[in-house]
Structure formats: C-alpha cells, structure tokens
Amino acid sequence: xxxxxxxxxxxxxxxxAGLFTYSIPWELQSKVAIGKRVVVSFGGKKIYSGIVKxxxxxxxxxxxxxxxxxxxxxxxxINHLQFSFWDWISDYYxxxxxxxxxxxxxxxxxxxxxxxISYREDFTAEARLSKTEELIIxxxxxxxxxxxxxxxQASGLKNVLPQIKKLLEKGAIEVxxxxxxxxxxxxxxxxxxxxxxxxxxxxxxxxxxxxxxKQQEILFSFLNLSKxxxxxxxxxxxxxxLLLNSDSTSSILKALVDKQILEIYFESTDRLDFSxxxxxxxxxxxxxxxxxxxxIREGFESKNTSLLHGVTSSGKTEIYxxxxxxxxxxxxxxxxxxxxxxxxxxxITRLKHVFGNKVGVYHSKFNDAERVEVYNNIxxxxxxxxxxxxxxxxxxxxxxxxxxxxxxxxxxxxxTYKQFDPAPRYHARDAALFLAHLHKAKTLxxxxxxxxxxxxxxxxGKYALVELMHRYQDxxxxxxxxxxxxxxxxxxxxxxxxxxELYEEINTALEKKEQVILFQNRRGYAPYLExxxxxxxxxxxxxxxxxxxxxxxxxxxxxxxxxxxxPPQSCMQCESTNMVDKGFGTEKIEDExxxxxxxxxxxxxxxDTTRSKTAYEKLxxxxxNHELDILVxxxxxxxxxxxxxxxxxxxLNADSMLxxxxxxxxxxxxxxxxxxxxxxxxxNKQGKVIIQTHEPKHPIIQSVIQNDYVGMYxxxxxxxxxxxxPPFYRLINITLKHKNNGLLTQAANMLAQSLRKTxxxxxxxxxxxxxxxxxxxxxxNILLKIEKKSSPAKAKWILNREANNLKAIERFKMVMxxxxxxxx
DNA sequence: AGCACGCCGACT
DNA sequence: GTCGGCGTGCTC
Numbered sequence: 001x002x003x004x005x006x007x008x009x010x011x012x013x014x015x016x017a018g019l020f021t022y023s024i025p026w027e028l029q030s031k032v033a034i035g036k037r038v039v040v041s042f043g044g045k046k047i048y049s050g051i052v053k054x055x056x057x058x059x060x061x062x063x064x065x066x067x068x069x070x071x072x073x074x075x076x077x078i079n080h081l082q083f084s085f086w087d088w089i090s091d092y093y094x095x096x097x098x099x100x101x102x103x104x105x106x107x108x109x110x111x112x113x114x115x116x117i118s119y120r121e122d123f124t125a126e127a128r129l130s131k132t133e134e135l136i137i138x139x140x141x142x143x144x145x146x147x148x149x150x151x152x153q154a155s156g157l158k159n160v161l162p163q164i165k166k167l168l169e170k171g172a173i174e175v176x177x178x179x180x181x182x183x184x185x186x187x188x189x190x191x192x193x194x195x196x197x198x199x200x201x202x203x204x205x206x207x208x209x210x211x212x213x214k215q216q217e218i219l220f221s222f223l224n225l226s227k228x229x230x231x232x233x234x235x236x237x238x239x240x241x242l243l244l245n246s247d248s249t250s251s252i253l254k255a256l257v258d259k260q261i262l263e264i265y266f267e268s269t270d271r272l273d274f275s276x277x278x279x280x281x282x283x284x285x286x287x288x289x290x291x292x293x294x295x296i297r298e299g300f301e302s303k304n305t306s307l308l309h310g311v312t313s314s315g316k317t318e319i320y321x322x323x324x325x326x327x328x329x330x331x332x333x334x335x336x337x338x339x340x341x342x343x344x345x346x347x348i349t350r351l352k353h354v355f356g357n358k359v360g361v362y363h364s365k366f367n368d369a370e371r372v373e374v375y376n377n378i379x380x381x382x383x384x385x386x387x388x389x390x391x392x393x394x395x396x397x398x399x400x401x402x403x404x405x406x407x408x409x410x411x412x413x414x415x416t417y418k419q420f421d422p423a424p425r426y427h428a429r430d431a432a433l434f435l436a437h438l439h440k441a442k443t444l445x446x447x448x449x450x451x452x453x454x455x456x457x458x459x460x461g462k463y464a465l466v467e468l469m470h471r472y473q474d475x476x477x478x479x480x481x482x483x484x485x486x487x488x489x490x491x492x493x494x495x496x497x498x499x500x501e502l503y504e505e506i507n508t509a510l511e512k513k514e515q516v517i518l519f520q521n522r523r524g525y526a527p528y529l530e531x532x533x534x535x536x537x538x539x540x541x542x543x544x545x546x547x548x549x550x551x552x553x554x555x556x557x558x559x560x561x562x563x564x565x566x567p568p569q570s571c572m573q574c575e576s577t578n579m580v581d582k583g584f585g586t587e588k589i590e591d592e593x594x595x596x597x598x599x600x601x602x603x604x605x606x607x608d609t610t611r612s613k614t615a616y617e618k619l620x621x622x623x624x625n626h627e628l629d630i631l632v633x634x635x636x637x638x639x640x641x642x643x644x645x646x647x648x649x650x651x652l653n654a655d656s657m658l659x660x661x662x663x664x665x666x667x668x669x670x671x672x673x674x675x676x677x678x679x680x681x682x683x684n685k686q687g688k689v690i691i692q693t694h695e696p697k698h699p700i701i702q703s704v705i706q707n708d709y710v711g712m713y714x715x716x717x718x719x720x721x722x723x724x725x726p727p728f729y730r731l732i733n734i735t736l737k738h739k740n741n742g743l744l745t746q747a748a749n750m751l752a753q754s755l756r757k758t759x760x761x762x763x764x765x766x767x768x769x770x771x772x773x774x775x776x777x778x779x780x781n782i783l784l785k786i787e788k789k790s791s792p793a794k795a796k797w798i799l800n801r802e803a804n805n806l807k808a809i810e811r812f813k814m815v816m817x818x819x820x821x822x823x824x
Numbered sequence: 825a826g827c828a829c830g831c832c833g834a835c836t
Numbered sequence: 837g838t839c840g841g842c843g844t845g846c847t848c
Contacts, residue, residue: 010848014825020848043847044827063848098825132839161827162839814843 006057008032008068010050011086012042013110014098015423019053023065032068035076035083039069039111047113047177051078051101077109077379079400081438088434094796094819095424103424104398106371113177114147117164123172133172136163140173187266189239191222191253194260199229205261214252215259221246222262239264279356282325283318288470293319299464300442305433307412307458308446310468311707312678313475313642316446317347319468320408321354323444324389328358332405332441333378334389335396337432339414339639341365344391345617346642347410351391360387362396375399394419394428397435404439407432411639412445412454413671418824425820448678449671449709452664452716456727471681478649478680478687480705482696485653496592497584502650502690503596506630510600514647515623516630517637518589519676521657523606524548525588526581529556531571533578538568549581550608551591589632589652597630605633638676647687649680654693654701661770663725664824666700670712673704724762726822729785730792732799733823736766737816741778747812748780754802755784759795762786777816796821 006029009019022040024032032038037049049072059065078086086100102110119140129137132155139154140146151160167173197205202223209216222242226234243250256262285293292308296319299306310316324334336351338344341363351359362374377386379400390396394417409417409429417428429445436443445454445463458465471477483499495503509516528546530537537546538556547556547565555564570577581588590604603609603619610616616636622628626645631637657669673691680687693701703712721728736751738744748766755763764783772779786795796819803817 007848012848014847016825016847018848022848040848043825046826046847060848065848130838165828 005059006032006055007059007065008038008052009054009056010038010040011053011097011101012040012048012050013102013105013112014042014048015096015102016098017096019097020050021060021065022050022068023059024055025067028068028071031071033076035078035080036071036073037077037109037111038071041066041069041177045113045115045177047111049109049111053083053097072111077105077375077400079402081402082398082400084438085398085431085435089424089426089431092434092792093424093426093821094800095426099423103395103419103422103426106368106375108368108372109375116176116178117146117148117151117173118144118176120172120174123170125170125172129167129170129172132163133167136160136167137172187268190265190267191237191239191242191262192226192265193222193228194257194263196260202228212255214248215256218242218246218248218253218256219261280353282322282354285318285322286315286472288468289315289319292466292468293322295466296323296444296464299466303462303464304436305443305445305457305462306464306466307450307454308444308466308468309450309455309709310446310448311471311477312448312675313471313681314448314468315472316410316468317350318472320410320444320446321351323406323408324351324355327405328355328388330405331383331403332388333401333403334406334408335399335401335404335432335435336389336391336408337396337410337417337428338391338393339411339416340393341616344393345620348391351389355389358388360390362390362392362399364393364395397428397432401435401439404436404441406441407436407443409443409445410447412447413449413451414639415668415824418822420820420824423818425823427822427824430822449674450713452667452713452720453727455713456717475681476686477707478677478689480677480689480691482701482705483690483692484696485655485692485694495596497589497652498592498596499690499692502652502692505648505688505690506597506650509648510597510629512647515626515628515643515645516648516650517643517646517676517679518593518630518632518650518652519634519637519672520584520586520589520632520652521634521672522583522585523587523608523634524557524585525551525591526585527583528581529567529579530582531574531576531578532580533576534571534574536571536573538565538572548585551587552608584652586632586634593630593632600629601627602630602632603628605631605636607634607636610636635672637679638672643679646679646681647685649677649687649689651676651689651691654691654698655695658695658698658700663720663723666719667712667716670700670703670709673701674707674709677704724785728788729762730788730795731821731823732784732786732795733820734782734784734799734803735816735818735820736780736782737777737818738814739777743811744778744780744815747806747815748782750809750812751802751806751817752782754805755782755799758798758802759784759786792821 006024007021008024009021012020020042032052032055034052034054036052038052039047040050041047086097086104089095089100090097117140119137135155136151139151148160164173164175168175206216206219209219222237225237225242225245228234239253243253257264292310296306296308308316308319320336327334338347344361344363348359348361360374360377362371378390380386381402390399409432412429419426433443454463457463481501483501485499488494488499493500506516526549528537529549539546549567550557554567556567557564568579571579586604586606590602593600593602603622605619610619623631624643651673654669654673657672658665677689680689691701695701699715700712720726736744736748738747752763752766762785764785766780766782768780786792799819806812806817
C-alpha cells in the first residue's frame with residue numbers, strides 16, 4: 001500500500017446514484033479492503049454500513065471527505081464476481097448500485113443507525129417549556145431507549161424533530177446515534193450437572209430429592225437423556241427437551257439449579273439444520289429421461305444454455321438431481337432457482353434425500369437472521385459445512401457464490417422471476433444467465449411451457465433445445481373438455497358459477513373419492529361491488545381502481561395499495577341499498593362449493609390464505625393426504641405441484657385471462673391453462689380438465705386442448721413480429737409520476753417528443769395505464785421499442801440524456817422518471 | 825431515502 | 837406571534 005492518504009469509494013444502501021468517497025484513517029488502513037463493510041456517517045448524523053468498491057489515493061476536490069469510522073469485516077463479504085454482477089445489473093436495468101446493494105444483501109448485514117433520545121437528569125429549566133416540550137419530556141422520563149418513531153407514537157405529535165432540536169439547544173435532552181446489528185447468533189439453552197458434582201455422587205443426590213418428586217423426575221430424565229455413566233461422551237441436553245421429556249416446568253428446573261445440582265449454559269448455534277438427513281442413492285432414470293440428460297450434456301458441449309422442454313409430470317426434477325450430482329462431485333456449486341417459495345417445500349425434501357445437508361434454501365419467508373446465516377455459510381465456502389446446492393427464489397442470484405458450475409432455472413417462463421418494485425427491476429432468469437457467464441457455468445432452463453423469448457432463442461440456435469414429451473410412468477395426458485358459458489347461460493342451465501358439465505364432473509369425482517382442483521385467476525370474493533340502480537362502483541381513494549370485496553373480513557380492499565374500508569351500506573351516489581357483487585373470485589367459488597357440495601372438504605389457496613410461513617405447507621400436506629376433496633385457488637395451484645389423486649381440474653373462467661390488455665396475455669393464458677391442466681392425471685387413469693369459456697373457438701384454447709405448444713408459439717411469433725414486440729424488439733418502459741396530473745401530462749408529452757427525435761416511430765405513448773393513480777401519484781407510461789440488433793447501451797444513454805434534459809426544466813424537476821428494462 | 829431549511833397559512 | 841404543512845436541496 002502507498003504511503004499518504006488513502007480513499008475508499010463506497011456503495012451506500014441508499015437509492016442514490018454514484019459512489020461516495022471517504023478517507024481511510026491511518027489506523028484502519030491495514031483493515032479496510034475491497035468487498036468489506038465499513039461504517040460511515042452520511043448526511044447530518046445518520047450512520048450506514050457501506051461496501052468498499054475500490055481504494056485509491058486521489059483526493060476529491062469539490063468537497064470535504066469524511067473519515068471511515070470503522071471496518072466491520074475481517075474478510076470481504078462481497079467477492080469480485082459479485083461486483084461484476086452488481087455492475088451489470090445496475091447498468092442493464094438502469095438502477096443505482098445502492099439499490100442493488102439493498103436488494104442483494106440480507107438486512108442483517110446492512111447496518112443503519114437509529115437516534116436514541118434521552119432526558120438529562122441534571123437539567124434545570126431557565127425558562128418555561130412549552131406544552132409540547134413538556135409532553136416530550138414526560139414521555140422521555142417514563143421510558144428508556146426512545147427513538148424518533150416511538151417518540152412520535154407516544155407523544156401523538158405529527159413532527160417531533162423541531163421540538164427535539166429546541167430541547168437539545170436548551171440542554172434538556174441528549175441524543176445519540178446507535179448502530180443496531182439486527183443479527184444475533186441464536187443461543188441454545190443447555191443443561192448439565194453442576195460442576196461440583198462427581199459422577200459417583202449422583203445416586204446420593206437422587207435420594208436427597210425423595211421429598212421433591214418433580215425435581216427427582218427432572219434429574220432422572222436428565223440422566224436418561226445425557227446417558228451419563230453409560231455413554232463414553234455424554235449427550236448434550238437442551239433445556240427444552242429436558243422439560244418436554246420430564247413433563248415439568250422451568251420453575252422446577254430452576255429449583256434444581258438453585259440447589260446446585262444442575263446448571264444452565266448457553267451455546268450459540270446456527271439456525272440452519274445441519275443434521276444428517278438420510279442419504280439415498282440416485283433414482284435411475286427411465287429411458288426418456290436418460291435420453292434427455294444425454295441431449296442436455298451434448299447441448300452443453302457447444303452451448304452454455306439449454307432448455308429442457310418437458311411436459312408436466314415428465315420427471316424433470318430427477319434429471320436436475322442427476323446433473324446436480326455431477327457438479328457436486330466436481331466440487332462445484334449449483335444454484336437451483338424456483339419462481340416462488342411455495343414450490344420449495346416439495347422439492348427441498350427430494351433434494352435432501354439425495355444431497356443431505358449439502359442443500360441450502362434461501363427465500364423471503366426466512367427471517368433475516370436465517371438469511372444472514374445462509375449468506376455467511378456460502379461466503380465462507382467451507383468444504384465441510386458450506387452448502388453446495390442452493391435452492392432459492394429470485395433474490396438468491398445475489399448470494400456470494402465463488403464457484404458455480406450449473407444454474408437450473410425451473411419453471412423458466414414464470415413472471416415472478418421479474419422484480420418490479422422496488423428497483424433494481426431485474427429478471428432473475430436473464431440475470432442468472434449473465435451470472436453463469438461470469439462463473440463460466442452452464443444454465444439449464446426447464447419448463448413445460450417455455451416463454452416465447454426462450455423458445456425463440458432455441459430456434460435461433462442460441463440455446464440447445466431438449467424435448468421430453470413423455471410423462472413419468474407413462475401417465476396419459478389429461479383429456480381437456482370445453483364448457484360453453486354462453487350457451488349454458490342462454491339455456492339458463494348454470495348452477496351459480498358452474499356449468500352443468502363442470503358440476504356433473506365434480507359430483508362424479510367426489511363420488512369416486514377423487515380430488516378436484518378448481519382454478520380462478522382472481523382472489524377475493526367479488527372483483528367489485530356495483531349499485532344496481534345507478535351503476536356506482538366503490539373505488540380506492542388513493543388509486544384509480546375499484547375495490548375488491550372480501551367476505552371473510554367483510555372489507556373492501558385495494559389490491560394495489562392495500563387500503564381497506566367497510567363496504568358502504570348504501571350507494572354513495574344515489575343512496576340505494578341495492579349493492580350487488582359483480583364477477584367472482586376464489587373466495588366466492590369456495591362459498592358456492594359449500595352450498596352445492598356440502599359434504600365435500602374444501603380449502604382455498606391464494607395470497608389471503610397462505611400469508612403465514614407454514615400455511616402453504618399445511619394446505620399442501622392436507623391435500624396430499626387426501627384430507628381435502630376440493631382445492632380452489634389462484635395461479636398458486638398451477639405451479640409444479642404433483643398430487644396423486646387429482647382426477648379433475650376445472651378452469652372457471654378462461655376469458656378473463658385471454659382478454660387481459662397485454663401483449664403477453666395469450667402466452668400467459670396458454671401457460672396457465674396448460675400448467676393447471678397438468679395437475680390432473682394419476683397413475684392408472686387419465687385425468688380430466690374442464691375449461692369454462694364464452695369463446696370455445698379461441699385459438700389459444702384450441703392450442704391448450706391439442707397440447708400444441710409449437711402452434712401457439714408460431715402464432716404468437718407472427719403476432720409479435722407484426723406488432724413489434726419481443727423477442728423481435730427490446731422494450732423499455734418509461735414511467736413518469738407526479739401528484740399533479742396536468743403537469744405530468746405536459747412532462748410526458750415533452751419527453752416523448754424529444755425521444756421521437758432519435759427513436760421516431762419506436763416511441764409509443766405517453767399513455768395512462770389502466771390504473772392511472774396509485775397512492776395519490778398520477779402515472780403515465782412511455783414505451784420504447786428498440787430493434788434487437790441495435791445497441792441497448794446507446795439507447796439507454798440517449799434515454800438518460802433526455803430524462804435529464806426534462807428534469808433540467810424548473811417545473812418538471814419534481815416529476816419522477818423511472819425505467820423498466822424488459823418489462824413484464 | 826432521510827433530514828434540514830425555509831416559506832406559508834391558521835390556530836392559541 | 838408559534839405550529840405544522842410541504843416544496844426544495846443535499847448528502848462523500
């Protein structure tokens with residue numbers, strides 16, 4: 001290292017462009033290094049942990065540098081591959097490095113200070129304090145560890161900051177910035193014999209407890225559990241298992257501790273389970289799977305990416321497992337991406353059977369401490385303890401891999417891989433392809449219904465294509481039948497929301513003790529309420545959407561901002577009390593089912609019923625164990641779950657998906673219907689699918705019936721080409737937001753005009769989206785379609801220039817402009 | 825994102 | 837006159 005002043009450029013966890021330079025004080029020069037976290041103060045008083053991106057000796061000229069306060073890490077927590085990856089994400093998706101940092105690192109590793117306020121005992125008032133000041137003092141005197149938020153709450157004041165400032169000047173209070181490390185190692189409470197007791201004294205001690213039966217029992221259990229005197233090395237006994245085993249309480253245990261017979265000690269532990277799962281050999285592949293794996297390997301010889309296009313239930317997971325095994329044997333890491341947590345449950349069990357504790361899981365329902373532990377585990381890259389396979393969702397692409405050999409992206413077509421809010425708006429599938437490139441690893445995409453873009457890449461020879469068209473154990477593809485809603489309604493044969501066809505089939509299935517899955521792409525009870533006299537519909541007061549009626553809590557809820565209100569007793573416009581619900585969601589289906597099939601055991605699976613960590617697993621478990629007859633759900637039921645006893649799948653309304661105003665609506669409908677149909681079918685019997693629709697002749701529905709992916713692909717491709725959409729063109733969506741709609745329109749028109757100078761007819765809009773106001777901000781979109789072969793970097797450069805020009809105009813300064821590259 | 829500063833209307 | 841609203845600008 002050079003003599004003289006050293007400076008470090010930091011990434012701070014803030015939505016700000018650029019890096020921030022700090023000086024490295026002499027005593028930290030040996031510790032601070034690229035990839036480590038350092039503590040700095042930023043702005044007035046706030047303290048953050050930044051990541052050192054680079055170190056240099058060019059003193060900044062335009063401002064005064066601050067010192068780095070401390071260095072947090074012994075070894076870097078970000079490796080050079082991650083830095084390259086972050087740079088790529090930031091550049092490609094046009095987001096700040098700070099935003100990438102925020103998305104990439106678990107919160108427990110991002111320290112942020114909190115202001116602690118306390119009353120000064122030695123304070124004597126020179127002048128009278130105002131009422132609000134007195135109020136604050138009272139709150140401070142009555143509690144300790146007060147921060148701004150708790151003070152605001154306790155005092156009921158809107159803005160406490162000016163008051164704090166005044167009290168600070170008067171010397172009545174003091175404030176302190178304290179950094180909170182949210183992550184703590186988990187401590188486990190163990191029990192052992194008190195140090196003073198020798199093994200041969202135990203019998204004596206037991207006798208001494210003759211008059212304290214409960215205590216004696218605990219000691220007995222302890223001796224049993226610890227195997228003292230029997231085993232060479234006694235077993236560790238946790239307090240929890242001891243109490244459970246002896247059926248007693250902690251107060252009885254405490255009595256023994258007080259008598260100095262037992263003692264309590266703590267050991268920190270990983271929250272993660274390293275217990276040895278039973279390791280089973282690989283299952284042998286059937287001939288179709290074996291052929292597929294052979295083709296995948298051949299594909300990888302010449303290409304870095306392969307698509308495994310395998311019909312539902314074709315046994316793709318088993319193929320993945322074989323490929324993972326090969327990588328682990330070579331000492332490489334594997335990342336196995338899934339679109340959502342929901343799917344991990346079934347697959348984690350299968351992976352653990354083969355790879356035991358080499359498998360790690362990472363998803364958003366983990367608490368923060370668990371996420372920190374997974375992160376650290378991979379970062380340490382310890383051959384005995386570190387995970388070799390990570391099963392994770394979107395955000396696991398940011399884990400500190402050092403040696404990836406293979407990335408598997410299961411259900412590759414799923415749009416949950418695209419992050420929308422907050423920035424960075426990355427697509428995990430596309431980002432993973434770059435990640436693989438950085439690691440010189442291979443990528444395997446797997447799905448029964450490839451994204452049009454992905455299939456097009458195969459057809460162009462960029463990816464290898466492997467087809468697996470046989471279902472596992474030769475289960476037949478389900479028989480798909482249509483039920484014409486129009487006709488049933490005209491003939492008045494509908495039973496509520498069920499066509500006679502669907503109704504009959506549900507009945508038959510129930511009689512045969514078979515299971516049914518019903519799918520509706522809409523949660524809640526009814527999409528909206530409507531006044532029968534005047535047509536008034538309740539809307540969200542912050543957003544421009546109608547409110548969805550939820551019956552379970554009798555609330556009208558906005559699915560955009562979460563705002564909830566009581567449904568109005570009468571129409572707010574004409575005061576009629578004749579409010580009716582329109583359309584139907586999963587909740588209403590569940591209700592109707594209970595009326596028509598009172599004997600059936602019914603459950604609903606959607607966002608509302610699976611909020612807790614285990615709710616989803618419990619539902620799946622119940623359904624698998626045949627404790628349920630009918631499962632009603634949203635897209636959740638379409639995703640990769642394999643059940644053995646489902647003979648019937650019903651799609652209640654195919655039209656709502658097909659008519660969605662988006663260029664991907666048809667592709668998406670095909671994928672949903674094909675995926676949910678795939679849930680039907682069992683070992684010895686062909687499954688049945690009933691699609692209720694007003695348009696039985698719709699080409700997408702016809703493709704679903706004929707299981708004709710390629711036909712659907714070709715139609716879509718010609719439409720995409722004609723209407724200039726991906727994969728022929730690259731999309732960038734520009735969103736402008738402002739509270740004043742008029743100003744917003746002016747700004748958007750101006751930006752669109754200036755973009756047209758360069759991009760001409762490739763600029764579409766500005767157009768207000770269907771929902772043109774969210775949380776009091778009006779929204780407009782401008783869509784840019786760029787030719788695939790032109791340089792995206794140059795387009796983005798021009799885009800930024802024009803956006804900056806717009807912001808340079810005084811009255812448009814406050815207009816928010818954000819980009820979404822490859823929007824979904 | 826926070827947070828400070830400064831300007832303005834509307835209350836004791 | 838002060839309190840609290842919000843628009844604006846800055847942070848190495």
